[in-house]
Amino acid sequence: MTSAQTSQSTLSAGTTGMAISARTQRWRGFPKLLPALMFLSLFFLAPLIALLLRGVLEPSPGFDNYALLFANSAYSRVLLNTFSVAGLVTLISVLLGFPLAWAITLVPRGWGRWLLSIVLLSMWTSLLARTYSWLVLLQASGVINKTLMALGIIDQPLEMVHNLTGVVIGMSYIMIPFIVLPLQATMQAIDPMVLQAGAICGASPWRNFFRVFLPLCRPGLFSGGLMVFVMSLGYYVTPALLGGAQNMMLPEFIIQQVQSFLNWGIASAAAALLIGITLVLFYFYLKLQPESPVGASNAR
Numbered sequence: 001m002t003s004a005q006t007s008q009s010t011l012s013a014g015t016t017g018m019a020i021s022a023r024t025q026r027w028r029g030f031p032k033l034l035p036a037l038m039f040l041s042l043f044f045l046a047p048l049i050a051l052l053l054r055g056v057l058e059p060s061p062g063f064d065n066y067a068l069l070f071a072n073s074a075y076s077r078v079l080l081n082t083f084s085v086a087g088l089v090t091l092i093s094v095l096l097g098f099p100l101a102w103a104i105t106l107v108p109r110g111w112g113r114w115l116l117s118i119v120l121l122s123m124w125t126s127l128l129a130r131t132y133s134w135l136v137l138l139q140a141s142g143v144i145n146k147t148l149m150a151l152g153i154i155d156q157p158l159e160m161v162h163n164l165t166g167v168v169i170g171m172s173y174i175m176i177p178f179i180v181l182p183l184q185a186t187m188q189a190i191d192p193m194v195l196q197a198g199a200i201c202g203a204s205p206w207r208n209f210f211r212v213f214l215p216l217c218r219p220g221l222f223s224g225g226l227m228v229f230v231m232s233l234g235y236y237v238t239p240a241l242l243g244g245a246q247n248m249m250l251p252e253f254i255i256q257q258v259q260s261f262l263n264w265g266i267a268s269a270a271a272a273l274l275i276g277i278t279l280v281l282f283y284f285y286l287k288l289q290p291e292s293p294v295g296a297s298n299a300r
Contacts, residue, residue: 048275055268065269075253075266079273082250085167085239086232092172093228094221097179101220104180105187116184123177131238134170135161138242166242167249171232178231179224186220226285230278250274 055065069075104115122130137143140157148154160166190213198208236251243249248256250270257267 051268052272052275053268054264055272058265058268065265066273068266069269069273078248078250078253081164081247082233085164085171085249086229088168089171089175089232090225090229092168093175093179094225096172097176097183097224098217098221100176101180101183101187104184119177119180122173127174127237130174131170131241134166134173135241138166138169161242162244164243164247167239167247170238170242171235174238175228175232178227182224182227183217183220186217190216222285226281230281233274233277 056063058065069079100115100119104112104119107115138160139145140159144160145154145157149157160169194216195208195212198212199205203211234251235249236255239247239249240252240255243252250273254267254270257263257270
């Protein structure tokens with residue numbers, strides 16, 4: 001055997017040994033994870049699998065429940081309401097949360113802390129209390145309608161509760177902190193010298209904003225927007241109090257099918273649809289994020 005072959009075999013043996021050692025090191029801490037994995041399997045995976053099975057087994061084996069969700073016009077309207085409200089709430093939350101996060105980042109540190117504390121306080125307040133507050137504000141005899149009528153803007157009260165308008169307003173207010181927090185953290189990490197460099201190179205303020213600042217905010221926008229959209233898909237309390245029977249969303253539909261009609265099959269199919277949509281959105285989020293494992297593997 002020549003010296004080149006000897007060195008090559010030694011190198012391959014060393015590489016194989018390092019791979020085995022890394023694999024052994026990786027699995028060395030596995031026994032410590034067993035209690036957590038058993039807990040998740042017992043209280044999360046097992047109920048989830050049982051739920052998914054009910055969607056294809058009741059009342060008869062097959063995918064009739066999923067076909068009914070899309071074939072029935074009433075059920076299709078529920079799906080349309082769910083996705084339209086979730087998309088609209090996400091858009092409004094981004095449009096209102098972006099300047100708020102920017103203001104928290106730009107103002108002096110003391111004022112920024114106060115603004116951030118107000119955002120956190122609104123998020124920590126009881127969800128039920130906030131929803132009932134909007135119910136009082138938006139009703140026909142509420143403060144908003146009375147103020148608009150006193151200013152002469154409207155002649156009669158606007159219908160802003162028990163419809164999708166009230167749902168969108170209430171949910172947008174609740175979701176704004178979830179877009180502000182990741183955006184503010186992303187903006188805080190941006191080096192101001194980058195924006196100054198763009199201005200020195202001749203970029204106008206608008207061009208500097210759209211070509212430099214906004215792309216740097218993309219991680220916060222993606223993570224916050226995904227969080228708001230997914231949470232809006234599964235929200236129950238606010239749509240139940242501010243919405244109406246004609247504008248039912250998917251969580252209300254699931255509760256109605258289980259509690260009123262004992263129709264576990266169609267309810268399980270609807271729940272599985274929500275889970276599937278969430279997983280798909282999370283995959284695309286990972287794919288779009290360059291620092292994520294999915295994005296890194298695609299880049300290679």
